Amino acid sequence: MKIHVLQKEVIDFAKGLLNEMIAEKLDVENPSFDPSNPICIADLGCSVGPNTFYAVNNIIEAIELKYKSNPQTPSFHVFFNDHTTNDFNTLFKTLPTNRKYFAAGVAGSFHRRLFPNSTLHFVHCSAALHWLSEVPKELKDRNSLAWNKGSVLHTSPVKEVREAYSAQFRKDMEEFLSGRAQELVRGGLMVLIVQGLPDGVLLSETTVGMGFCVLASCLDDMAKTGVVSAEKVDSFNLPFYHPSSKELRALIETNGYFHVERIEKLSTPWRHETPDLQLVGMHLRAVIGGLIEEHFGDEILDDLFQRHIKKLGESAFIYDEKYRKEANYFVFLKRKGVVSAEKVDSFNLPFYHPSSKELRALIETNGYFHVERIEKLSTPWRHETPDLQLVGMHLRAVIGGLIEEHFGDEILDDLFQRHIKKLGESAFIYDEKYRKEANYFVFLKRKVA
């Protein structure tokens, strides 16, 4: 079993959800998804393959299914992104020869901008967002409360350490989401597969967290025997963060550019199996070997990972089912419609609410009718608090068409959800003292010529 197989299983678990969500949420009527233009897909943090090719293939098949009844099916342009240090030569050489898309490689961090505005239709990012853009600086500062002596991650019991990690993740996610929001078209889709934790669970209570504690203790042992300096060990921290689904949702909602269409924990059937420790060690070395080498030099690599596998064997209890709480979350997002300030400035409703005096004057100026009666209708419901959901639905029924005509239909859901929410926050406007609007009963009789 090769290392990449672990990740492939996660992609497999996500496939069903992906198909379902694309079928439901991709809007082939959206002008940005016109099949005469190519559909642009980016896989961020793609590594060298073959998992990225597999994931991209799943996405393309699901999108093609959506266009099945269209007379035209789109072509696909796929952008494979990872850090500049990724081996793009290998990626390009192993691109599937029978692929149904045009391929390109994009080197750079997804915490920065990677593509021009409004050029992507679908973003995929699997098992990559737990990588922070950097280790929070306070962790390396001996004078900080967040100094992470003895730990390599946010497994520390020190609250300040966990908060520093969480703050860094918040900042990185905000950059990631805002960058992608600029790059995706209106109504564009994004699927994130995020290594995280159930709500309320600390990393230190999980198998993964305890595995990193074992690694930290190996480094500690090596410091005690003088193989590495204690200072080097104390200042070493991994740039990983494992958020809860609640944290993820809150960050996405605060960011504001995306609708959360779905957040779901992926099933993990391997949870009951005892892992092959040799494989676990090799996998970890593949993932963090570079970071170890950068901080400690490459001469400690073999020693460290041999110690690690040995200690994992001695700590087999950490693979107990009760600790295997770490989870992969499937997060499906849709880019909200974008509204330009210009569009807003030029939007006006064709409504006017006259006074009874105005009404009477207009009829009299016109001259053809006698005003037999103008009377304000009684409004007994005036004292009740209205059902805001109903108010919103009513307004949407009345002006939805005008909004659509001026702004496009992508903004409808978002706008009226915001409206109902803001009405709730502005409940004072339903105060009786402001309910002055009236319905007038006007009865006219045609004058005799």
Added chain:
Amino acid sequence: MKIHVLQKEVIDFAKGLLNEMIAEKLDVENPSFDPSNPICIADLGCSVGPNTFYAVNNIIEAIELKYKSNPQTPSFHVFFNDHTTNDFNTLFKTLPTNRKYFAAGVAGSFHRRLFPNSTLHFVHCSAALHWLSEVPKELKDRNSLAWNKGSVLHTSPVKEVREAYSAQFRKDMEEFLSGRAQELVRGGLMVLIVQGLPDGVLLSETTVGMGFCVLASCLDDMAKTGVVSAEKVDSFNLPFYHPSSKELRALIETNGYFHVERIEKLSTPWRHETPDLQLVGMHLRAVIGGLIEEHFGDEILDDLFQRHIKKLGESAFIYDEKYRKEANYFVFLKRKGVVSAEKVDSFNLPFYHPSSKELRALIETNGYFHVERIEKLSTPWRHETPDLQLVGMHLRAVIGGLIEEHFGDEILDDLFQRHIKKLGESAFIYDEKYRKEANYFVFLKRKVA
């Protein structure tokens, strides 16, 4: 002086022409060049840099200048293309940090499709088109008239060899042009810098050709001393072709997708200098070392290129000014407008040419007028052959607006040039026997009620 400096000088010579042509031929009013979308540029056969970064920068500066007076300037998406064997890792690591564009790498041969339809605005390809997709097969066939024994290129006196090379180049250029035609937007621009020969000059009469003959004789020497097999030497040929500007123009015109806006020989001031033979040898090794290794194995490389430099020293006469005829051609092309069959089928002119009988009947049915006179006007010019240029200009003045409204303005020049050309080929339609159309003088008098 590094090897890439030789190519940089060519790009420098082209820079002025590039600026001039972009200023003149890029149409910022073309909807495909709307600055609210990114301008997509591809450098085909880019190698690892830095020349590609330099060339791309020249193009972007020239395009930005064109948008200077626009309220909005576009963003740029640059695609760096070369064979899958190119070192994209180095390319990505050395991308200029202060670049003004989003970058992507695209691996694959430019003799095949690389991008989705209508996604590129500007294609650049410098010092790469002389590479054929393969050595023509006949050259390696001992029973063919084009068997290229003793030569490594189309320096051979055998006509069949030269023709086989020329046929391969024709095929490759056709694929290159047709592929790019699909990938470029209507009105998209392409600049090619092609290593070629002046019209009527054979490769064997030039310094470059003679240099390859020296290389061939080194291989021959090595075969004589048994270092390599004679058979291997006889079957070795380089996949290069050096076209004349006349050939280039004819291939582009036959292909039909592009307007040739300019073909110009680039100045070569270094023509009078004696080259550094060590450098010439290193350059050649960088370019063809891989091909030699693939055919003969890597053990002959040092020996061969040492012999080559030594023999070049003994053949210094080949650097005489009179032989330095090889040239770099600057070729600037513009993608013609594309017309869909559907657009053609739905296009009709709102004209009708009645007979005098029809006219009279209509007036009488109407009833308000007396027909005092209907008379055919004399047409003394009927016997003359018209000036077709004038006929075309006249028609364009009359229906240009209708064409533009239905098809867009990008096709106007192309259509009316084709029209004048076809009229010339159909001169028989101006035969007196067909000139039956007439102008009628109609004189009416209002009836008394």
